[in-house]
Structure formats: C-alpha cells, structure tokens
Amino acid sequence: MSEAKTVLDIQNLKKNYGSVEVLHDINIDMKEAEFLVLLGPSGCGKSTLLNCIAGLETINEGAIQIGGKDMTQTPPGERDIAWCSSPMRFTQPCRWVKISRSV
C-alpha cells in the first residue's frame, strides 16, 4: 500500500511580533484525510499559525509546503486555501443576509 500524501508540511516555523516570539518551533506533517485540531489557551498562537498557513502573516523562520509545493513566500490568493479569523465572523445572525451568504 502506498504511503498517504502529505497535504501540509510545516518545518521549524517561527513567528515573532516585535521581540515576542509567538510561535517557537512548529513542525506539522499532515497527511491526506487527516483531521488536525489546534487546541490551546487564548493567546497561545492558534490564529497566528492559521494566518501564517494562509499567508496572511509572514513568518520569521521555517517553511510551509501545501500540497507538496513550497508556499512560504506565496501570496494568500495563490495558496488555494482560506480561513476567516474570529473578528470577521458574524457574532449575531444578520437578518438581511441569507445564511448561505453569511458562511
């Protein structure tokens, strides 16, 4: 049987905001059909990591491969993935927007 394909490969990722190192040394090898959960207290860096993967934040060190391609320097619109951080989510239903358009 062939080995499952790696869909997300993060190597030695570091992310600083100024002098504060928020992501220290992140390594992820996520295979096709795997389900990955980021769990941790508020402020530990979950959203920052997702922003880095999506290309919404630059990283200070390391590399990000998506679908086998190095995307470390690729702009967000060319990564073929997306995520929406919590401040952009609707916290209350908008009656004037259909549900299908809100998600």
Ligand SMILES: Nc1ncnc2c1ncn2[C@@H]1O[C@H](COP(=O)(O)OP(=O)(O)OP(=O)(O)O)[C@@H](O)[C@H]1O
């Ligand atoms: N744009 C930014 N500039 C400076 N510091 C930031 C910025 N964004 C996040 N941080 C800091 O980085 C750290 C990680 O924040 P992040 O939002 O990634 O945490 P989180 O795990 O997603 O938290 P929560 O569970 O509350 O969503 C926090 O200390 C936060 O204050």
Ligand SMILES: [Mg+2]
């Ligand atoms: Mg968050």
